[in-house]
Amino acid sequence: MAELSVVEICAGAGGQSLGLHRAGFDHMLSLEIDPQAAATLRHNLERIQDRSPDVRVGDVADQGLWRPEDYEGVDLLAGGVPCPPFSVAGKQLGSQDERDLFAWAVELAGRIQPRALLLENVRGLSAPRFAGYRQAIADRLEELDYASAWRMLHANEFGVPQLRPRFVLVAMRPDSAAHFSWPTPLEDCPSVGDVLRESMGERGWRYADRWADQAVTIAPTIVGGSKKHGGADLGPTRAKRAWAQLMVDGHGVADHAPTRNDPSFRTRMPKLTNEMVARIQGWHRGGEDWEFLGRKTSTYRQIGNAFPPPVAEAIGNSINAALNESAAASGGLESTVHDDLYRLLKGSSKLLTMNDIVKSLGLGNDLSSIARRLQTLSEDFVLHEMETSQGLAYGLGEFKAFRGQEDHGRHSHFADARTRARVS
Incomplete structure (x- = not known):
């Protein structure tokens, strides 16, 4: 495929970067807030690209870090924006989480x-x-003249032996979108044993083959974790139980593979090394040997928090084919209505009562369901209420998400964080 250009935000240590490189994308600029992850990314892009990479360290929304308009017309804007605002492992604060950058990234597309x-x-x-x-998000992209769609992609469907679903948004200009097709899942996925057989036996462990022969399923999701938590660890209690089914000790990460004199996995389960975790994430497929910089815990987080390279490669190939129109026109990016109540309120020129909403959406008399949905909407949007002769009436106000507003609370939060970092 023809080589295309990409600007990548929140790039981490390069899982998505490596996949997009394999899919024919050349990085014009990469942005990452974590210095160690950025060092790893820069080190490896220097090895696999034909020119020196531009990797910048800092908050991607900091206007002093870069000027987005300098990259106007780039082929692809990509990124793995922060997950905590939406993760079930957190509080799911969405737009009220100061780390949320999803809506901002869409506005960034409007600028670039x-x-x-x-x-x-x-x-x-x-x-x-x-x-x-x-x-x-979908409505804003439509306003910006992009067709868009979401799809849940499962890592194990692209050869990554891991239970790792990722929710992916792709948007394109309508003419290119007509040529887009979501990547086709592979028929088979290797097991953990298939992928780690050689690594487990690299120091002569006598039980490596027998261990691999029983590790016949895929792994639970690799959990990279955050700096607020302890050292490298393969996840919460439920994940550790799943690892134990694979005869892997999930309490920490080993410095090296088992040696010849180590006992059977039935006597003492082996721990994974960072290199093994990287293999489960798909970093070593395709020929490039990605080199991670930093100490063990930092390396583990860089590996575990990444978008698996084979998944990024698969979606990158689909985007490349659509942009080059080398794929036949297909179903393209089919939009979906995610929230009919949101669209009803947004499109109304007046506030709507419960009766108005029930009649418009054909929801019968399920007023309690409507009330719950209104409460949910109020978490991410300003919800206007007014008492009328027919009861409360509702209207949809401003989206609370950070989109670059000068008066948004995100600015003070990050300013405080920088101050604390300088003091410490």
């Missing part, structure tokens, strides 16, 4: 005008809780 947009996040963003949020 890329030919395509790729954003990925956790499964939690697909939940009913965020139906209105997704609808706001």
Whole structure:
């Protein structure tokens, strides 16, 4: 395929970067807030690209870090914006979480005008809780003249032996969108044993083959974690139980593979090394040997928090084919209505009563359901209420998400964080 250009935000240590590189994209600019992850990314892009990479460290929304308009017309704007606002492991604060950058990234597309947009996040963003949020994103992209669609992609469907669903948004100009098709899942996925057989035996462990022969399923989701938590660890209690079914000790990460004199996995389960975790994430497929910089815990987080490279490669190939119109016109990016109540309120020139809403949406007399949905919408949007002769009437106000507003609370939060970092 023809080589295309990409600007990547929230790039991490390069999982998406590597996949997009394999799919024919050349990185014009990469932005990442974590210095160690950025160092790893820069080190590897220097090895696999024909020119020196431009990797910048800092808050991607900091106007002093870069000027988006300098990259107007780039082929692809991509990123794995922060997951905590939507993760079921957190509070799912959505637009009220100061780390939320999803809506901002869409506004960024309006400034850069890329030919395509790729954003990925956790499964939690697909939940009913965020139906209105997704609808706001889809509607804004339509206003910016992009066709868009969301799809849940499962890592194990692309050869990554891991239970790792990712919720992916792709948007393109309508002419290119007509040529887009979601990547086709592979028929088979290797097991954990298939992928780690050689690594487990690299120091002569006598039980490596027998261990691999019984590790015949895929792994639970690799959890990279955050700096607020302890060292490298394979996840919460439920994940550790799943690892134990694979005869892996999930309490920490080992410095090296088992040696010849180590006992059987039935006597003492082996721990994974960072190199093994990277293989489960799909980093070593395709020939490039990605080198991670930093100490063990930092390396583990860089590996575990990444978008698996084979999944990024698969979606990157689909985007490349559509932009080059090398794929036949197909169903394209089919839009979906995520929240009909949101659209009703947004499109109304007046406030609507419960009776108005019931009649318009054909919901019968399920007023309690409507009340719950209104409450959910109020978490991400200003919800106007007014008492009328027919009861309360409702209207949809401003989207609370950060989109670059000068008066948004995100600015003070990050200013405080920078101050604390300088003091410490």
